[in-house]
Amino acid sequence: MKKIFLLFSLGMVLLASVLVGRTLLTTESSVEPPERLSTVTVDGEAATGRLARALTYRTVSRPYPEPQNPATFGPFVEYLKSAYPTVFSRLEVETVGGYSLLIRWPGSQPGLKPILLMSHMDVVPVIPGTEKRWRHPPYDGVVSDGYIWGRGALDDKSGVLGILEAVEVLLHEDFFPSRDIYLAFGEDEEVGGQQGALQIASLLESRGVRLEFVLDEGGAITRGIVPGVSGPVALIGPAEKGYLSLELSAEDAGGHSSQPPPVTAAGRVARAVDRIQSNPFPLTMEHTATFIAHLGEEVSFVQRMVFANAWLFGPFIEQLLPDNPALIAGMRTTVAPTMLAGSVKDNVLPMEARAVVNFRIIPGESVASVTARVEALVDDERIGVEPYGFVSEPSPVASTDSFGYRMLERSIRQVVGDPALVIAPRLVIGATDARHFARIADASFRFLGVTLGPEELKGFHGTNERVSVEGYLEAIKIYYRLIRNAAS
Numbered sequence: 001m002k003k004i005f006l007l008f009s010l011g012m013v014l015l016a017s018v019l020v021g022r023t024l025l026t027t028e029s030s031v032e033p034p035e036r037l038s039t040v041t042v043d044g045e046a047a048t049g050r051l052a053r054a055l056t057y058r059t060v061s062r063p064y065p066e067p068q069n070p071a072t073f074g075p076f077v078e079y080l081k082s083a084y085p086t087v088f089s090r091l092e093v094e095t096v097g098g099y100s101l102l103i104r105w106p107g108s109q110p111g112l113k114p115i116l117l118m119s120h121m122d123v124v125p126v127i128p129g130t131e132k133r134w135r136h137p138p139y140d141g142v143v144s145d146g147y148i149w150g151r152g153a154l155d156d157k158s159g160v161l162g163i164l165e166a167v168e169v170l171l172h173e174d175f176f177p178s179r180d181i182y183l184a185f186g187e188d189e190e191v192g193g194q195q196g197a198l199q200i201a202s203l204l205e206s207r208g209v210r211l212e213f214v215l216d217e218g219g220a221i222t223r224g225i226v227p228g229v230s231g232p233v234a235l236i237g238p239a240e241k242g243y244l245s246l247e248l249s250a251e252d253a254g255g256h257s258s259q260p261p262p263v264t265a266a267g268r269v270a271r272a273v274d275r276i277q278s279n280p281f282p283l284t285m286e287h288t289a290t291f292i293a294h295l296g297e298e299v300s301f302v303q304r305m306v307f308a309n310a311w312l313f314g315p316f317i318e319q320l321l322p323d324n325p326a327l328i329a330g331m332r333t334t335v336a337p338t339m340l341a342g343s344v345k346d347n348v349l350p351m352e353a354r355a356v357v358n359f360r361i362i363p364g365e366s367v368a369s370v371t372a373r374v375e376a377l378v379d380d381e382r383i384g385v386e387p388y389g390f391v392s393e394p395s396p397v398a399s400t401d402s403f404g405y406r407m408l409e410r411s412i413r414q415v416v417g418d419p420a421l422v423i424a425p426r427l428v429i430g431a432t433d434a435r436h437f438a439r440i441a442d443a444s445f446r447f448l449g450v451t452l453g454p455e456e457l458k459g460f461h462g463t464n465e466r467v468s469v470e471g472y473l474e475a476i477k478i479y480y481r482l483i484r485n486a487a488s
């Protein structure tokens, strides 16, 4: 008995040392000395005013193949030309699709691969009836209380204008890039990007352009958003999830609801939806494990231990973690039934019933593997399973050791003075225009250097969208530093 106890204790000690050892080994040292350079001269007030004015153009996009509204997109592009005269007169500017812009700043060394900085000009609509809930009208471009208010302030005109501000300053400083720098501003990111980003990417591909890296929206400098971390955390997206909606449909003879078949078309579809939803996709720990490792000692030892030892804790991870949908979304293909339709009347049997389920696919899985899993789960030959709307595969995952990530990391550190700053790669759970460039880019990153707290985060596609003036000016400086770091 004593021997067994001794063996058991020895086993526990061994296990504990493995767990602790792995935890410490995988924890990245997060605190690096900040390397601040003399501040860039950006005329803060003028730059703020230019962004505020940009928010007065109602560039709400229409889905492909409808052309964008000439009454809003035309004047918006004209405005950009007048606000950034040096960019538009000195660099090579092409219009792609209807209003999308591709701008090339030629580099001096043709052997170096170009980089591409991108953003989108379009915005999502303000939901009718919610205008009154905005503290300042969504299209007035108000600057107040240290914020620039309006639809598009975060998503994504601060990206468009921020990039242009940085390039305008660099041109005035007579900076000449070593490698080609492309700027790409799409007109329809919010509705799939077919007229903007996709066409720009195809055009570059037809010219044989191969990009060192692409930088799009999708990450930011967060404060008070990553649980347990009090200082700023710059989240850089090295990958994004794929997008797929599947329509499940069933047909039936219909008739009077007083004499129904054992399962109606509506019941059949409901059963299929339930089978999909009650069988969650397997967890993929690696993206979150890398993220947690980069947060370093900011995160509790227990949390780090759990992720560093996913081989052991994997099966129980959901019980160990707080109920946090955003955290779980970073670890698996998510399932969201969103649309349902059956009979038009309560006492009429449906002749057709339909449901749409939206999936966000984790890198490593694919549209085909998700569809196959769904068909196997539904296991009902009377249910049709068809793709619905736009489809996109998960992106490749860019390395944190790559040139682009290192340059981005360096640029952020040079601008953000807070010694508590942590920079970490975080899988983007939504879709961005960057995915259209996957075929021609060695790496893609999703990051816009604005600062977001929990309140600002609600502004994305919501009410009271706003960006802090200070955060916007930092974003400009990060673009500025990035161009100098990556193309000097």
Ligand SMILES: [Zn+2]
Pocket (backbone or CB within 6 Å): 120, 155, 156, 189, 217
């Ligand atoms: Zn966006």
